[in-house]
Amino acid sequence: MSMNKTNFSLATTSDGSFSLHESKLDELYHNRAGAFTEAMVTYVEPACQYFKEKMAAGHSLSVLDSCFGLGYNSLALANYIQKNQKNQKIGLDIDCIEIDGSVLELLPQVVDQPCLSEIAQAFKNSAVNLADFNGGTIAADSVRFQIFICDLRLFVQKAQRKMGGYDLIFHDPFSPKKVPELWTVDLFRHYHRLLADGGVIFTYSSAPAVRGALLELGFKVFRTTALGGKVGGTMAIRAECDTVTIAPGDCILTLSADELKRLTTSSRVPYRDENLGAGKEQILVRREAEQKIFLSK
Numbered sequence: 001m002s003m004n005k006t007n008f009s010l011a012t013t014s015d016g017s018f019s020l021h022e023s024k025l026d027e028l029y030h031n032r033a034g035a036f037t038e039a040m041v042t043y044v045e046p047a048c049q050y051f052k053e054k055m056a057a058g059h060s061l062s063v064l065d066s067c068f069g070l071g072y073n074s075l076a077l078a079n080y081i082q083k084n085q086k087n088q089k090i091g092l093d094i095d096c097i098e099i100d101g102s103v104l105e106l107l108p109q110v111v112d113q114p115c116l117s118e119i120a121q122a123f124k125n126s127a128v129n130l131a132d133f134n135g136g137t138i139a140a141d142s143v144r145f146q147i148f149i150c151d152l153r154l155f156v157q158k159a160q161r162k163m164g165g166y167d168l169i170f171h172d173p174f175s176p177k178k179v180p181e182l183w184t185v186d187l188f189r190h191y192h193r194l195l196a197d198g199g200v201i202f203t204y205s206s207a208p209a210v211r212g213a214l215l216e217l218g219f220k221v222f223r224t225t226a227l228g229g230k231v232g233g234t235m236a237i238r239a240e241c242d243t244v245t246i247a248p249g250d251c252i253l254t255l256s257a258d259e260l261k262r263l264t265t266s267s268r269v270p271y272r273d274e275n276l277g278a279g280k281e282q283i284l285v286r287r288e289a290e291q292k293i294f295l296s297k
């Protein structure tokens with residue numbers, strides 16, 4: 001497997017699918033329990049549960065995959081649809097944002113794994129060549145990936161709301177503590193603008209600062225299934241009305257008493273970055289100051 005970059009190295013996860021380790025941040029791209037498993041448990045399964053009726057009725061889905069990396073999240077979604085909706089393949093229109101074009105060199109190897117065989121076959125049938133791919137469009141069967149090599153903060157500022165808005169946003173940057181600039185209430189405000197009514201964000205993070213930001217914007221916040229010793233990710237629904245109805249299932253859960261309690265403490269104070277241009281230190285210092293004010297009330 002070839003790679004031109006020196007700031008990440010290959011890593012294997014417990015389900016056998018490969019991941020990357022980013023050396024500057026000292027972070028793995030995925031949950032150690034499995035890169036593919038994480039994509040399924042944290043993103044695809046709850047998304048397909050939430051949109052079950054819409055998918056059964058043949059509606060297409062418009063998706064934003066923020067921090068595409070090796071692309072597991074949207075590839076696993078496309079793979080799932082190829083596999084489970086053979087008679088009625090719904091359209092998937094996926095905008096993918098990634099700052100580092102060099103990770104795309106690994107796409108052929110990602111797709112070559114047995115866990116992604118259905119989408120690999122669709123690419124083969126459509127004569128898609130991932131080997132020299134460095135951004136732009138990939139289309140196969142009813143799926144279209146549009147890959148933008150750019151900074152997420154710039155993308156969301158420039159993005160026009162698509163007709164109807166995104167149904168789904170997969171938010172998958174490195175951790176909030178290490179990259180707070182990609183977890184701010186101000187970035188999520190753009191997600192709110194870009195989402196359809198009833199549209200949802202999924203992320204692996206359960207941090208109160210992240211959930212606090214989503215609650216501040218009026219999102220309805222739920223928990224997704226825990227994986228690899230973590231407490232479970234977050235699902236946030238953009239709902240115009242006060243109550244939302246969710247089809248019963250075991251991968252979307254209400255927040256526990258403990259999680260709700262943490263959301264009453266200063267931990268819920270969000271990261272802020274009004275102009276989407278502040279540095280990490282500035283954002284952290286500002287949050288600390290806001291937490292002190294919170295505690296003094």
Ligand SMILES: C[S@@+](CC[C@H](N)C(=O)[O-])C[C@H]1O[C@@H](n2cnc3c(N)ncnc32)[C@H](O)[C@@H]1O
Nearest residue numbers: 067068069070071072073098099100151152172
């Ligand atoms: C945790 S990894 C994402 C894993 C990915 N979703 C996957 O399935 O492989 C985070 C990714 O965010 C990218 N990234 C970092 N800063 C970014 C930014 N400002 N805008 C867009 N992408 C960014 C990194 O290059 C990396 O590929």
